[in-house]
Amino acid sequence: MVFVISYGVPVLLIVGKIAFLFLLALALLDYIVLFAGKNKINASRQMAERFSNGDENKVFLAVSNKYPFAVHVDLVDEVPFQFQMRNFSLSFLLGGSADKSIIYNIRPTQRGEYVFYNINLFVKSPLRLMTKRVTIEAKRSIKVFPSFFQLRRYELKAHSSNLAEAGNKKMRKLGQSLEFEQIKEYVTGDDIRTINWKATARKGQMMVNNFTDEKSQHVYCFIDKSRVMKMPFEGMTLLDYAINASVILSRVALIKQDRAGLVTFAEKIGTFLPAERKAGQMNTILTTLYDQQTNFGEGDMEKLYALVKTRISQRGLVVLFTNFESMSGLQRQLPYIRAIARIHLVLVVFFENTEIKTLTDTDVRDIEGLYIKTIAEKYIHEKKLIAKELQQHGILTILTTPERLTVDSVNKYLELKARQAI
Numbered sequence: 369m370v371f372v373i374s375y376g377v378p379v380l381l382i383v384g385k386i387a388f389l390f391l392l393a394l395a396l397l398d399y400i401v402l403f404a405g406k407n408k409i410n411a412s413r414q415m416a417e418r419f420s421n422g423d424e425n426k427v428f429l430a431v432s433n434k435y436p437f438a439v440h441v442d443l444v445d446e447v448p449f450q451f452q453m454r455n456f457s458l459s460f461l462l463g464g465s466a467d468k469s470i471i472y473n474i475r476p477t478q479r480g481e482y483v484f485y486n487i488n489l490f491v492k493s494p495l496r497l498m499t500k501r502v503t504i505e506a507k508r509s510i511k512v513f514p515s516f517f518q519l520r521r522y523e524l525k526a527h528s529s530n531l532a533e534a535g536n537k538k539m540r541k542l543g544q545s546l547e548f549e550q551i552k553e554y555v556t557g558d559d560i561r562t563i564n565w566k567a568t569a570r571k572g573q574m575m576v577n578n579f580t581d582e583k584s585q586h587v588y589c590f591i592d593k594s595r596v597m598k599m600p601f602e603g604m605t606l607l608d609y610a611i612n613a614s615v616i617l618s619r620v621a622l623i624k625q626d627r628a629g630l631v632t633f634a635e636k637i638g639t640f641l642p643a644e645r646k647a648g649q650m651n652t653i654l655t656t657l658y659d660q661q662t663n664f665g666e667g668d669m670e671k672l673y674a675l676v677k678t679r680i681s682q683r684g685l686v687v688l689f690t691n692f693e694s695m696s697g698l699q700r701q702l703p704y705i706r707a708i709a710r711i712h713l714v715l716v717v718f719f720e721n722t723e724i725k726t727l728t729d730t731d732v733r734d735i736e737g738l739y740i741k742t743i744a745e746k747y748i749h750e751k752k753l754i755a756k757e758l759q760q761h762g763i764l765t766i767l768t769t770p771e772r773l774t775v776d777s778v779n780k781y782l783e784l785k786a787r788q789a790i
Contacts, residue, residue, distance in 0.1 A: 370383055370384035370387055371384040371388075391497075394495055394497060395497045395498065397495070398493055398495040398496075398497040398498040399498050401435075401437075401493050401495075402491065402492075402493055402498050402500045403498075403500060407434070408433075408434045408435050409431070409432065409433050409434065409435065409439065409441070409462075409489055409491055409502055410431070410432050410434075410502075410504065411429060411430065411431045411432070411443065411487045411489055411502075411504050411506075412429070412430050412487075412504075412506070413427065413428070413429055413430075413445070413484065413487060413506050413508070414427075414428040414429075414430070415427045415428065415484075415508075415510065416510075417510075417511075418510060418511045418512070418513050419474075419476055419482070419510055419511070419512045419513070420476075420512075420513065420514075420515050420516050420517040420518075421476055421477070421478070421479050421512050421513065421514055421515050421604070421608060421611075421612065422475070422476070422477065422515050422604055422608065422609075422612055423475065423515055423517040423518070424473040424474070424475050425473065425474055425475070425476070426471055426472075426473055427445075427471070427472055427473070427474060428469065428470070428471055429443065429445065429458075429469070429470040429471075429472075429487070430467065430468075430469055430470075431443065431462060431467065431468045431469075431470065431489070432466075432467045432468075433462045433463065433464065433465065433466050433467070433468075434465060435464055435465070435493075436464045436465060437464045437493065437494060438461055438462060438463045438464050438466075438494065439461075439462055439464075439491050439492060439493060439494075440459070440460075440461055440462075440491070440492040440496065441459070441460055441461075441462050441489055441490070441491055441492075442457055442458070442459050442489075442490040443457065443458040443459075443460075443470070443487065443488070443489055443490075444456065444457045444487075444488040444489075444490070445458075445484070445487055445488075446484065446485035446486050446487070446488070447474065447484060448482035448483055448484060448510075450476065450477075450478060450480075450482055451474060451476070453474075458470060458472070475603075476512045477602075477603035477604045477608070478512070478604070478605075478608065479512050479513065479514060479608065479611070479657075479658055479659065479660070480511075480512055480658075480659065481509055481510070481511055481512075482509070482510045482511075482512055483507065483508070483509050483510075484506065484507065484508045484509075484510065485506070485507050486503050486504060486505055486506055486507065487503075487504040487506045488501065488502070488503050488504075489501070489502040489503075489504070490502075511658065513654050513657075513658050514608075514611045514612050514614075514615045514654060514657045514658070515612040515615060515616070516615065516654065518612070518616050518774065550577075550578045551564055551567050551575050551576070551577055551578065552575070552576060552578050553573060553574065553575060553576075554573075554574035554575060554576045558576050559576070562576045562577045562578075563575070563576050563577075564576060564577050584625055584626055584627050584645055585626045585627070585684050585685065585790045586626070586627050586629060586643040586680070586682050586683070586684025586685070587617070587618070587621040587626045587627065587628050587629070587643065587684060587685045587687070587781070587790075588628075588629040588630065588631060588643060588680065588684060588685070588686050588687065588712075589614035589617060589618060589628075589629070589630050589631070589687050589689065590631045590632075590633070590672065590686055590687065590688045590689065590690075591607070591610050591611065591614055591630070591631070591632045591633075591657075591660070591689050592607075592610070592633065592634070592667050592688070592689060592690035592691070593607060593632055593633065593634040593638060593660060593661070593662045593663065593667075594634045594635070594662065594663070594665055594666055594667035595662070595663065595664040595665060595666065596667065596690065596691040596692070596693065596697075597610065597662045597689075597690070597691060598662050598663075598664065599691070599719075599721075601722065601770040601771075602770075602771075604770075605662060606691055606719055606770060607660070607661075607662045609719075609770040609773050609774075610689035610717075610773070611657045611660060612773075612774060613689065613717075613773045613774040613777045613778075614630065614653075614657065614687075614689065615653060615654060615657065616774050616777075616778060617687060617774075617777050617778055617781060618630070618649075618650065618653050619650055620778055620781065620782070621781065622645060622649060622650060624782075624785055625645070626645070626785075626790075627643035627644055627645045627684075628643055628644070628645075628649060628650075628653065629641055629642055629643030629644070629680075630653055630656060630657070631672070631675065632657075632660055633667060633668070633669075633671065633672050633675075634662070634663060634665050634666075634667055634668070635665040635666060635667070635668050636668065636671060637671055637672065637675055638660065639656055639660070640675065640679060641653065641656055642679075643680075643684065667690065667701070669701045669704035669705065670704055672704065672708070673704045673707050673708055676708050676711060676712070677711070680711075680712070683711065683712055683713070684712055684713070684790065685712065685713050685715065685781070685784065685790045686708060686712045686713065686714045686715065687715045687717060687777065687781070688705070688714060688715065688716045688717065689717050689718075690716065690717070690718055691718045691719050692718050692751075692754050694750060695750055695753060695754060695757070698754050698757060698758070702757070702758075702761070705758070705761075705763060706761055706763070709761070709762060709763050713764070713784070713789065713790055714763050714764065715763075715764040715765070715766065715780060715781075715784075716758055716763055716764070716765050716766070717765075717766045717768065717773065717776075717777055718751075718754070718755075718765075718766075718767060719767075719768065719769065719770055719773070720748075720751060720767060720768065720769050721747070721748075721751075722769050722770070724744045724747050724748065725744075725748060727740060727741060727744040728741060728744050728745050728748065751767060752767070754767075755767045764780070764784075766780055
């Protein structure tokens with residue numbers, strides 16, 4: 369500006385030259401101050417070994433400044449491409465010979481492997497005439513597992529649930545499942561059908577087997593991986609919500625001394641994990657569900673019924689996570705669901721379409737709006753008819769939104785457990 373003005377006021381030309389030389393001197397000084405010496409500023413990243421899908425996960429950044437003066441820092445962390453955070457940066461002022469800790473949260477919406485890359489620091493001195501870029505190698509892979517942050521939240525509910533106050537009535541259990549406890553001497557009144565003849569021969573006196581009621585029930589989560597579970601909701605597919613709910617339901621079942629199992633299926637059976645109550649069962653379930661993906665195939669419940677018939681012999685609770693978009697879709701699968709329900713207690717969990725539900729609450733202003741609202745109400749009504757059709761065949765049903773899936777599934781299991789319906 370001084371040079372431009374000097375065209376009309378020639379006296380200012382010398383002032384402009386002096387100011388320009390002064391600017392060059394400051395820029396040179398700024399360059400020497402910033403670029404002299406190495407490792408004057410450093411940063412590191414710390415985070416958990418694995419992330420929880422659908423939850424806020426913390427990432428810790430530590431930045432240290434070894435310059436004797438305060439610097440202005442623009443930090444760009446190269447987060448995994450799955451987040452699509454193309455403008456992610458943090459700006460802050462860091463004092464001389466000072467350290468700073470930064471925490472930010474990220475929410476993954478799909479399971480799998482995520483890769484964090486380098487940390488980039490753009491450093492400016494108080495003069496702010498030069499910018500020094502410092503790239504720190506910090507590549508690290510993180511696995512995103514089904515939501516395990518919610519496990520602690522539901523553990524307390526599982527330990528403290530008292531559903532008897534809600535008026536739930538215990539059901540009379542048909543049949544009897546007995547578990548061997550010990551061999552003892554025969555006393556008057558013992559059932560002679562329980563005599564252990566081998567122990568009697570060895571002992572030289574009458575010995576009988578003693579049994580107790582089996583308290584550990586089988587709880588299986590059947591997860592549909594077909595095209596109906598591909599629908600997205602808040603960045604996550606219905607399959608992701610079903611997997612998160614299955615993890616928490618399995619954990620609650622193990623706390624309740626039941627045995628948790630898992631089956632995934634689509635056009636063919638994917639994974640079969642027998643119901644167990646061993647120490648590492650929860651970790652096995654998490655590892656199994658880590659890389660489960662849906663596709664655009666059609667679910668084959670006939671193969672699912674064949675698996676149940678041949679591989680799951682003891683009666684238990686089967687929680688089927690699936691989705692029905694129409695009554696015709698239900699009619700194709702209903703015979704197999706009914707066949708499974710004759711062997712086990714079946715709970716079918718499927719989803720409301722919240723986007724369509726919002727259309728029914730909008731005000732109608734024209735014929736097109738009236739048409740859209742009418743179709744939306746018809747769709748919601750058909751979902752309710754599907755639930756009613758299942759209930760008429762004696763099949764327990766939960767029609768819920770994806771965000772309430774876990775809560776409703778766990779509450780229903782606790783209710784059935786309290787009523788001794790399993």
